[in-house]
Amino acid sequence: MIRVGIAGLGFMGKMHLRCYRDLPDVQVVAICDTDPAKFEDTAGTAGNIEGAAAPLDFTGVQLYDRFDKMLAESQLDALSITLPTYLHKDHTIQALQAGVHVLCEKPMAATVDEGQAMAAQARQSGKRLQIGHCIRFWPEYVKAKELIDSGRYGQVRAATFQRLSMTPTWSWENWILDADKSGGAALDLHIHDADFVQYVFGMADQVFSRAVRGPSGGDDHLVTQYLYGDDRVITAEGGWMMAPTFGFQMSFHIVLDKAAIVYDCTRQVAFRVCPADGEAYTPEILPGDGYSNEIAHFVRAVHGEAVPEIITPEQSVDSLRLVLAEKHSAATGQIVRI
Numbered sequence: 391m392i393r394v395g396i397a398g399l400g401f402m403g404k405m406h407l408r409c410y411r412d413l414p415d416v417q418v419v420a421i422c423d424t425d426p427a428k429f430e431d432t433a434g435t436a437g438n439i440e441g442a443a444a445p446l447d448f449t450g451v452q453l454y455d456r457f458d459k460m461l462a463e464s465q466l467d468a469l470s471i472t473l474p475t476y477l478h479k480d481h482t483i484q485a486l487q488a489g490v491h492v493l494c495e496k497p498m499a500a501t502v503d504e505g506q507a508m509a510a511q512a513r514q515s516g517k518r519l520q521i522g523h524c525i526r527f528w529p530e531y532v533k534a535k536e537l538i539d540s541g542r543y544g545q546v547r548a549a550t551f552q553r554l555s556m557t558p559t560w561s562w563e564n565w566i567l568d569a570d571k572s573g574g575a576a577l578d579l580h581i582h583d584a585d586f587v588q589y590v591f592g593m594a595d596q597v598f599s600r601a602v603r604g605p606s607g608g609d610d611h612l613v614t615q616y617l618y619g620d621d622r623v624i625t626a627e628g629g630w631m632m633a634p635t636f637g638f639q640m641s642f643h644i645v646l647d648k649a650a651i652v653y654d655c656t657r658q659v660a661f662r663v664c665p666a667d668g669e670a671y672t673p674e675i676l677p678g679d680g681y682s683n684e685i686a687h688f689v690r691a692v693h694g695e696a697v698p699e700i701i702t703p704e705q706s707v708d709s710l711r712l713v714l715a716e717k718h719s720a721a722t723g724q725i726v727r728i
């Protein structure tokens with residue numbers, strides 16, 4: 391039985407709790423949050439993600455208001471860090487130094503230096519550090535990458551990834567709408583697609599971005615072209631300036647020589663492969679969602695199973711590097727070399 395702790399019982403902390411509880415041989419034994427109201431708000435907040443509002447039960451869980459006390463007392467094997475982004479680095483390093491495996495939410499940190507310090511500590515301590523790039527585990531994205539890698543439909547000629555949300559107003563002390571703390575939608579939201587672009591196509595040589603300043607005071611709607619030194623057109627758009635009635639949408643379309651692969655989470659038939667020859671079809675995909683699959687992956691690794699390396703700390707640093715280059719491009723109006 392693996393003993394797990396959770397630091398930060400906000401929107402994502404509740405999601406991690408739900409996912410761990412769906413798995414065998416793992417028990418959430420401790421949760422830490424500095425805001426006592428979080429242990430009373432058992433209904434939770436839904437944020438912009440379906441399924442995040444399941445009622446909570448703290449039976450058998452030790453509740454803490456101090457992170458260091460939880461680490462010292464709870465004999466944890468593993469820990470989810472679902473704290474605001476600006477707290478990721480110090481808490482991750484502290485946990486790794488204490489000999490605990492860490493699943494830390496994305497974005498890894500605010501700067502490349504911070505991310506590198508986290509990755510270095512993971513190497514030094516020999517403990518696992520997984521960053522919550524859940525899109526690498528999201529069933530439709532997993533299948534799209536599998537189809538691309540198979541070569542069955544030829545080469546990718548163009549691809550666009552979109553992630554659009556109503557403005558997030560539910561975070562603790564509204565930290566998410568302070569770009570100095572969250573990095574704005576570019577770092578907080580769009581990094582999901584930047585990371586997936588890196589995963590599928592490798593690091594771009596250059597990026598060109600335009601961005602709109604929004605309610606966080608930072609880049610809250612951004613469009614990027616990833617340049618690879620060939621004629622592929624790879625684009626991503628992300629932002630949280632949509633009206634509340636819009637909700638949330640993630641989508642992509644990928645144009646290959648012999649097919650288009652399309653996904654839109656808001657459509658009834660969300661995922662389709664449209665071959666040049668033959669009928670469009672929806673392939674079979676993994677069960678679950680990106681959160682449950684990434685957490686199952688983390689738990690399997692902590693159990694000592696030989697899991698494939700789907701997301702390394704170094705790749706997570708690269709995703710940070712990529713988005714920071716995009717922000718620099720938007721700020722300067724220039725193409726930025728990575």
Ligand SMILES: NC(=O)c1ccc[n+]([C@@H]2O[C@H](COP(=O)([O-])OP(=O)(O)OC[C@H]3O[C@@H](n4cnc5c(N)ncnc54)[C@H](O)[C@@H]3O)[C@@H](O)[C@H]2O)c1
Pocket residue numbers: 397398399400401402403422423424425428455457472473474475477495496497522524560561562563565578
């Ligand atoms: N993977 C995804 O799809 C996804 C979605 C949303 C958020 N996130 C990421 O998850 C992280 C958390 O975001 P959130 O939306 O859950 O934020 P949130 O504001 O809802 O939750 C943060 C929690 O941390 C607690 N907290 C603050 N300081 C603390 C401290 N020093 N010690 C212990 N607890 C403390 C707060 O009381 C709050 O409960 C962020 O990095 C965010 O970018 C990821």
